[in-house]
Amino acid sequence: MQPQQFLDLVQCAFFDSNTQRSQAEQVLLKYKDEYPDEFMVYCAQAFSNRGIQNRIRIACSTLVKRLVGLIHPPSNQITWLACSQQTKNDVKMKFMEQLIDPENTIRRSAANTISEICAIELPRQEWPDLISRLTTNSKHTDILIKVSAIMTLGYICEALKTHQSSGISENDSKVILMGICVGMDLNEQTLEIRLTAIKALQDSLYFMNNLFKQQEIFTYVKNLILQNAICNIQDIKHKALQCLIDFVKQLFTLLPVYINELFQTTQASFENQGDISIAAIEIWNTICAEMKEEIMQNGNQQTPESNAVDCCVQFFKKNYEGFLLPFMRNLLLDSGDVDDEYQGLSVPDSSCKGLAFIIDFAGVNTYELVKNFIQNTLTHQQWEYRKASVMAFGALAEVQTKEIEMLIKSALSNLFSCLVDQHFKVKKATAQTLSRVAENYPQCFHEHDQANHMLATLLDQLNNKISIVQHLIWVFVYLTEQLQLFSMSIFNREKFKILQHLASTSVRADIKNSEIALIDTAFMAILNIIYSVTDTKLCNDYLIQFFQQIQLLESGTQVPLEIKFHLEMGLMSAMHGCVVRLDDSTTPESVFESIMKTLSNVDSRVKNDYFYVLSGIAYAFKKKLSKYSSQLIAELNKPLSEPDDMESFKTALFCLADIARAMEEEFVPYMSILNYFFGLIKNPNFNRELKLQVYNAIADIILGLKDKSFQFLGDLKEILKLGFAASMDLTKSQQNVDQDYAERLKETMTSFYTCILHAYCEPNVPNFDLRDTVDWFIIFCTDMCNLKLKPTIEYVRLTLCCIFDCSHFFQTVPEMKIKLKDFITSDFVIELIRKLSQFNDKDNQECVSFAKQLLNDVYGFQLKLY
Numbered sequence: 001m002q003p004q005q006f007l008d009l010v011q012c013a014f015f016d017s018n019t020q021r022s023q024a025e026q027v028l029l030k031y032k033d034e035y036p037d038e039f040m041v042y043c044a045q046a047f048s049n050r051g052i053q054n055r056i057r058i059a060c061s062t063l064v065k066r067l068v069g070l071i072h073p074p075s076n077q078i079t080w081l082a083c084s085q086q087t088k089n090d091v092k093m094k095f096m097e098q099l100i101d102p103e104n105t106i107r108r109s110a111a112n113t114i115s116e117i118c119a120i121e122l123p124r125q126e127w128p129d130l131i132s133r134l135t136t137n138s139k140h141t142d143i144l145i146k147v148s149a150i151m152t153l154g155y156i157c158e159a160l161k162t163h164q165s166s167g168i169s170e171n172d173s174k175v176i177l178m179g180i181c182v183g184m185d186l187n188e189q190t191l192e193i194r195l196t197a198i199k200a201l202q203d204s205l206y207f208m209n210n211l212f213k214q215q216e217i218f219t220y221v222k223n224l225i226l227q228n229a230i231c232n233i234q235d236i237k238h239k240a241l242q243c244l245i246d247f248v249k250q251l252f253t254l255l256p257v258y259i260n261e262l263f264q265t266t267q268a269s270f271e272n273q274g275d276i277s278i279a280a281i282e283i284w285n286t287i288c289a290e291m292k293e294e295i296m297q298n299g300n301q302q303t304p305e306s307n308a309v310d311c312c313v314q315f316f317k318k319n320y321e322g323f324l325l326p327f328m329r330n331l332l333l334d335s336g337d338v339d340d341e342y343q344g345l346s347v348p349d350s351s352c353k354g355l356a357f358i359i360d361f362a363g364v365n366t367y368e369l370v371k372n373f374i375q376n377t378l379t380h381q382q383w384e385y386r387k388a389s390v391m392a393f394g395a396l397a398e399v400q401t402k403e404i405e406m407l408i409k410s411a412l413s414n415l416f417s418c419l420v421d422q423h424f425k426v427k428k429a430t431a432q433t434l435s436r437v438a439e440n441y442p443q444c445f446h447e448h449d450q451a452n453h454m455l456a457t458l459l460d461q462l463n464n465k466i467s468i469v470q471h472l473i474w475v476f477v478y479l480t481e482q483l484q485l486f487s488m489s490i491f492n493r494e495k496f497k498i499l500q501h502l503a504s505t506s507v508r509a510d511i512k513n514s515e516i517a518l519i520d521t522a523f524m525a526i527l528n529i530i531y532s533v534t535d536t537k538l539c540n541d542y543l544i545q546f547f548q549q550i551q552l553l554e555s556g557t558q559v560p561l562e563i564k565f566h567l568e569m570g571l572m573s574a575m576h577g578c579v580v581r582l583d584d585s586t587t588p589e590s591v592f593e594s595i596m597k598t599l600s601n602v603d604s605r606v607k608n609d610y611f612y613v614l615s616g617i618a619y620a621f622k623k624k625l626s627k628y629s630s631q632l633i634a635e636l637n638k639p640l641s642e643p644d645d646m647e648s649f650k651t652a653l654f655c656l657a658d659i660a661r662a663m664e665e666e667f668v669p670y671m672s673i674l675n676y677f678f679g680l681i682k683n684p685n686f687n688r689e690l691k692l693q694v695y696n697a698i699a700d701i702i703l704g705l706k707d708k709s710f711q712f713l714g715d716l717k718e719i720l721k722l723g724f725a726a727s728m729d730l731t732k733s734q735q736n737v738d739q740d741y742a743e744r745l746k747e748t749m750t751s752f753y754t755c756i757l758h759a760y761c762e763p764n765v766p767n768f769d770l771r772d773t774v775d776w777f778i779i780f781c782t783d784m785c786n787l788k789l790k791p792t793i794e795y796v797r798l799t800l801c802c803i804f805d806c807s808h809f810f811q812t813v814p815e816m817k818i819k820l821k822d823f824i825t826s827d828f829v830i831e832l833i834r835k836l837s838q839f840n841d842k843d844n845q846e847c848v849s850f851a852k853q854l855l856n857d858v859y860g861f862q863l864k865l866y
Helices: 003-015 020-034 036-048 054-067 086-101 104-124 130-137 143-162 171-183 191-207 215-228 234-250 252-267 275-300 304-330 346-378 382-398 402-419 425-440 441-446 450-460 465-481 495-506 516-531 534-553 561-579 589-599 602-622 622-640 646-670 674-680 688-731 736-760 769-782 791-812 814-824 825-839 842-857
Strands: none
Touching: 003 402, 020 036, 036 054, 036 086, 054 086, 054 104, 054 425, 054 814, 086 143, 086 275, 086 402, 104 130, 130 143, 130 171, 143 171, 143 191, 143 674, 171 191, 171 215, 191 215, 191 234, 191 450, 215 234, 215 252, 215 602, 234 252, 234 275, 252 275, 252 304, 275 304, 275 346, 304 346, 346 382, 346 402, 346 450, 382 402, 382 425, 382 622, 402 441, 402 450, 425 441, 425 450, 441 450, 441 465, 450 495, 450 769, 465 495, 495 516, 495 646, 516 561, 534 561, 561 602, 589 602, 589 622, 602 622, 602 646, 646 688, 646 736, 674 688, 674 825, 688 736, 688 769, 736 769, 736 791, 769 791, 769 814, 791 814, 791 842, 825 842
């Protein structure tokens, strides 16, 4: 291909609107795969040619940025690594030269693409001089060079963060940080440099944690960012406050050192400054969110994080008025316009969230202050005060205590008066608050002496504007979640009336495409009601009604396509909720045939939901299903053969697994599909996320077939070994994405092995072909469930159950019993049992009790938990 042909393809692929655009894209991708060096060189040459249109130059830069990290199929490595060293050097040189291009858009594009290459090379200790060159240029006297250097450092930080790369050296981190700090210096006069440097610091925090353990570096950077946060230049102040949001999140454990300084810095920005106020408030909202997460994860354990939580709690208890008073005053502002487009927040919304956090952590001392504010504003003549009162009520409802429950019960009827307020924004705020109360205090509705009136008001208000109704629908979602707990509630007694109103609301003619989520939410509440039904006749009646609605939608043309799509999705889910409560005896054959015929002809966009219903049908109508098995398997083959459409592939896979489990031995004619699944697992290029689902589907299929699938045991053992090995390898990776995947893979493999044991072994009748797998599993679980890796307690229980299964199935084999005894009575397994015993829920305690009995009865070992 000649250079001009290449540029013509780029022009067509990026800027032409004709039908040839897609073809041009495909030609470029094919060319990239076949000639990666030439492709990269052509892009770099075009980008560095100032005689070419800027938009074409930027398009060539964008191609490099997008494609360097994609897999190069012929070499099975990423495209950048498939290129020769000469090509990589030439491309890097040409992009570096454009960092001083006169055009700002070209400089930015160059920096962006360089950063993407850096995200690949820096963790591999390649391009060793780049960081030092950029840091040197960050001190340059030429403004253009200085801005470009800091901007590039910032993009590099952003790219490393995006790729979640932690492989950058500490020395490079320190050099990057110092280069960024030069641009943040208070004496820096160029606004673009200051703003670029602050954004760069924000992106760099992801991999700077170790550096901040050095007191001198932490103090220097902390002072610099706090000083920028009180700058008189509003843009710098705003950017610095936004940076502090990430700063407090990444360096949460260091908060005790500077929490007072942070409060002094941000307090003046809490009010009257629009998006600056939002940023200042969100700093504290982020701190509170981190506190909640830490409390949830580690409970009462003493850690640096828990010490930071204790410090913050004490600080809030001492200084709560400094937060509550400005936050409540902010509620008086009009929240109709979003001040911060990036975060989609308004000052009142952010303040309301902050108010709830401070009430939660500062505790009972705050209640009276907030209660007085609500009482003084709830019936005020000005609508802004009534709206503020309702929002403060909503903040209280976010915190769950007995005292607040009593406050809500006593004031809930007054809140309902605001739902019929004459001002739209008061109504909307009330609907939002009612949804919070329903979520956290549903009993206040169910047990209220005016519950009848409340239900009537809520149903009547479903005729209101859609923006209000969207929140009221959530009230019904929360109130119908646990109807069985409130058998005497009006919301339970009138649940079918509620269902009819929700169904009517979901087909309102004034629902716009932007409001379409209302339909999905309405069906969530409808499903809750269906799940509360125990009468099979009633479930069958509703099943028929829902399927008849689908028939009407399919035969009519009046309903807009997008609305129809969401209605059919909801109806399919509702049908699934009905069928799982039925069986072969409840639904006449003629009705079942009609349902199957209608469902198989639905809009192709809801095929995934159709497969979901089929899963329910497989569960409920096992006898009726076999008649349609050939048709259903044929329908599933298409999405199963197209794994690039991940969602359809996964849904079809789940459906096939459910059908196989339901059909059991009748699935034998179709079991050859296992060979296709084995091929996917063994294919190194197949999407690894989907491999997890394929493992699960194979497990379901063999559990249904049991010994009828014994011919596949060799392949099953092969993919078992592959999965074990991949889990152990990925756990050692430096990439967070690999480690996260390894966590999910090890759970999948442990469950998969458990299913193999149950499919082919009987108690006291071991399968000798599986003996070697016990050795593999012992190595695997010793590595993957090591308590030093901090496995989840669920994984500890899963591992122990699988260990006990190995004992159950192989304890009669003399040499296996000795090996299993040595393993099960080892310190490793005993420590797992002791770890599990610290958690009191039923499943964990049952597992511990079983372990004690097994050790005692089978292996003569007395387990001491402490």
